[in-house]
Amino acid sequence: MPKKIRLGILGGGGDSLIGILHRVAAQINDNYELVGAVFSSNFEKNKAFAQALNMPLERIYEDFKMFVEEEMKLPESERIRVCAVLTPNYLHHQMALELFEKGFHVICEKPLTTSLEKAKALQKAHKKAGTVFALTHTYTGYPMVRQMREMIKSGALGKIHKVDVVYYQGWVNTVIHDEDKRSSVWRLDPEKAGISSCMGDIGVHAFNMLEYTTGLKVKSVLSDFNFLYQDNTMDLDGTVLIRLGDYAKGVVRASQIATGEENGLAISIYGEKAAFRWEQEKPNFLYLLSDSLPTQVYKPGHTYNSELSLDGTKLPAGHPEGIFDAMANIYKGVAKAVRGQKYNDGEFPTMLDGVRGMNFIEATVASHRGGNVWVDLE
Ligand SMILES: NC(=O)c1ccc[n+]([C@@H]2O[C@H](COP(=O)([O-])OP(=O)(O)OC[C@H]3O[C@@H](n4cnc5c(N)ncnc54)[C@H](O)[C@@H]3O)[C@@H](O)[C@H]2O)c1
16 A cells, blocks of 8 residues: 555635535545645634544644745655645635645645636646646546546547536525625635636536536637626626537536526537436436437446546445545546556546636636627637
8 A cells, every 4th residue: 555645735624615525535545644734714713623633733734824834844755745725716826826836736626716817827837846736626536427538539429519518506596685695605706706606616617527528628608697686796697608619519507596406517418429418416327318229327337437437436336426436536546646657637637627717717707798799718
């Protein structure tokens, strides 16, 4: 068993949504050891949470600055190697930039930054640093999503002519109608979230899912947003027409006000030979549709699946694995990269995916603001 990789976590405190997903995922394949953190901007909360996790307090730092300073004083053999950035969006850029400069490997939550310009600056710094970087578009870690990618790559669908990705949630309904509640949510604050709420938070997952599975690149977008109230500057719902080529088109439909919806991400990919349909809330069923044959259902853990898909399954077929396992697969890929082992480029989303995601977010905002016009991605 290789030595565990020392992991540090920034953000992701006891009050956070995403922290538990990363902490559990990091443990699942026995690759990491959580040794240090700044779980919260509040030092008392930070220490209390570390104690609840039974972590010694020596490497629970007051803030990010101290985290870096103190870790850099340690010999390399003791220093944290991989840092997970799980803070609200506006902190990703400054943290990742500093971490690259100091030679840390970085796992960062999406969206990469709050602007394309910052994303490009980060891309440059990462290139210079040469360390490992992964962006946690969690859903790419599902075995059946990986299976779609591999089968599409080997031509199972033929030429793709239509992609429909939907990501519907309803949680913003619980805060948006009350001004006080609305202003207490960082996702609705452009200073903290960036220029978009719906596209920045979930539309970008849908966009990444489209490019990850099809291998195609979105060329241009035309969007129409709903802000629900005149004084609200953040989009809460949007439909984005997508051009992938002259004869390949698609649509990203995303909403945070889709009443009653939970985490409804789903993708349908239609090709000349066959089609795929997959839903995040039922991640272990992948449907292969055809005009001439009955629908086939692919499931994880069977030998008919690709190597990339099988690498993401730990138990025999029929033992359902879920979102924690999907994130764990991303952590597993990062561990291979950090150890200099061979890995498939589908094992974790990269800096390029992060930059493209920011490009998508800004292009959809520009399209809506420009009066629903076509905007090219770079
Ligand atoms: N991959 C996914 O599917 C997914 C899902 C949810 C959230 N996210 C992303 O994860 C990030 C965090 O989202 P969340 O929902 O967990 O947010 P959250 O508001 O629930 O939690 C944020 C955490 O960061 C901590 N924090 C804030 N400022 C800090 C600072 N300066 N130093 C250290 N800690 C600080 C807070 O104390 C809190 O624990 C966002 O970028 C979000 O887009 C990704």
